[in-house]
Amino acid sequence: MLTMNNIGKIYQTEMVQTHALRDFNLQVNEGEFIAVTGPSGSGKTTFLNIAGMLEPFSTGQYLLDGVDVGKLNDNQRADLRNQKIGFIFQGFNLIPDLNLYENVEVPLRYRGIKASERKRRIEQCLEQVGLASRAKHLPQQLSGGQQQRVAIARALAGEPRFLLADEPTGNLDSLMARQVMELLEQINRDGATIVMVTHDAELARRAPRNIQVVDGKLADFTLYQGAPTANAHVLEGV
């Protein structure tokens, strides 16, 4: 599904060269639910941005569903992003001037899906997150948890094979966080591959597989059924 080979990311300023990621190797298989943890500044978000093709990498190779991302131009990356990836952001990133229906519609419009099909998918996804009755509401009329559910509906509407979640519960209280997490688990059970960046260790433990990013490098802890294993192995340099 997702393969990163020796990915490196260097941020260059006039004075300083910062290695945000170095020799980053990762294989994500179809249907996995992975939690990415790590301290602030470790490179979690950079990893997420590169995985989501939101920014280019400096070295290495990244294959998404067999497509060599490094060889794509900006338009091709945008199209691939639209077709394969659903994003869930920490700050929800809903468009305040659009109601829920229109927000969920945004990625579908970019894909050029016709109106009747858009309508079907939007209603289905809003139903799935329990907000079908509030389709005409504006985002600011909803609670944080509800907004994040709309963002999840938006991510699901394009029927992506791969969901990238950036601190999806970071702005939510514990109750709402739990609801959102349960929703993500349900989506994973329905077949979607999920990579979730979080700093919440408890949340991470609920994911079957944990990876940790430290100083731009990757450590992989494989977990089963929510229980951490003792023999976590470090993939650094693999």
Next chain:
Amino acid sequence: MLEIKPIFKALMRSKVGAVLLLLQIAITTAIVSNAAFIIYDRVTYLAQDTGYDEENVFSFAILTFGKDRDLMQQTELDETFIRNLPGVIDAAAMSAVPLSGSGSATGFTLKPQPEISKRARAAYIQGDEHVLNTLGLTLLEGRNFTSDEVVVTESAREVPNVVVVTKTFIDELFPEGNGLGQTIYMGDLPAKVIGIVESVSGPWLKDSRPKNIVFIPLMKAMKAQNFVVRTESGAREEIMKNIESELLQQYPDRVIDWLTAFDKSKDEYNAGDILMMRMLIVLIAVLVGVTALGIFGLTLFNISKRTKQIGTRRALGARKSAIIRYFLIENSMISLVGLVIGCFAAHTLGQLLMQHYEIPVLPIGYIIGTALSVFVMSWLAVIGPAKRAADISPSIATRSI
């Protein structure tokens, strides 16, 4: 993929900036289309050919206060004296000076008044047989006056029975072009058209019939007498410099005044128009500039306000072209509404200007042309900021800003 509906709804939810811009576009369209038409009207007017060799003709007035001379005799002496000056082609005393803004006009008819007949208004210039040559006019048909036909009189009823007219004037009375030899009436006084000259401007360039002139072979003794002089090429300046002293040497009890070259006379007459035209050009430039800056600024403001939103759209699969298109469509929607309002406002303003000032009706082509130009200008103003928006990295979506 056009996003007209969501863009429209988004605009309706935050419409203050859009409404202000829309009004600015409407006002710009209304004012610029009228101002552009006024400028065109004035340029056409200022560029009109008066028909005179303006650079070699000048005029002046003699105001006589001495009482020891016969005024008519003195006028004839002066004419002869001036005609004999080196460099002078011809000179004549005239009742009105072309391009000066001062003269007389009346209605000429096909039948003696009070009979009702076709009527055409014309300025009239009285003088002797040298008038046509002094003004450098070409006879198209017929002939000039002879000296015998020139009436020298003090009586208002004693008038010549022949006239020379401009082609524009006689064609108005006789559209079939058979004016030569016809009799026209000034009140109940008849005069036969013996010559038709090319159309030249009369005393008033802004007249509704600026080239309707009737030349009447009539000389009257006047205390204030206008003279027009045509010189050889390049001789005018020297002659103008010396004419006052030379005439005063002939007879000192008088004042020479309003010594003016024909081209300067025209410029002075048109000075107000030229100033107005320059001010209108500045007004158009300022208005268009301010509107363009307004669109530029509002788009930049919208982009900075929506940086995260643009990044999110890019993350969700928007190509750069889709972001540019978004801002172009948004701007087009605002502009089009502004332009429609502006077109109606332009028409209304044009009507008001026509009613209150001497401005012809604003042609619809000017309104449409201005609207199209403002639309193109709005696109040019928005394309830069829109490109900048498209360059916003999608990774901004994951930053906490």
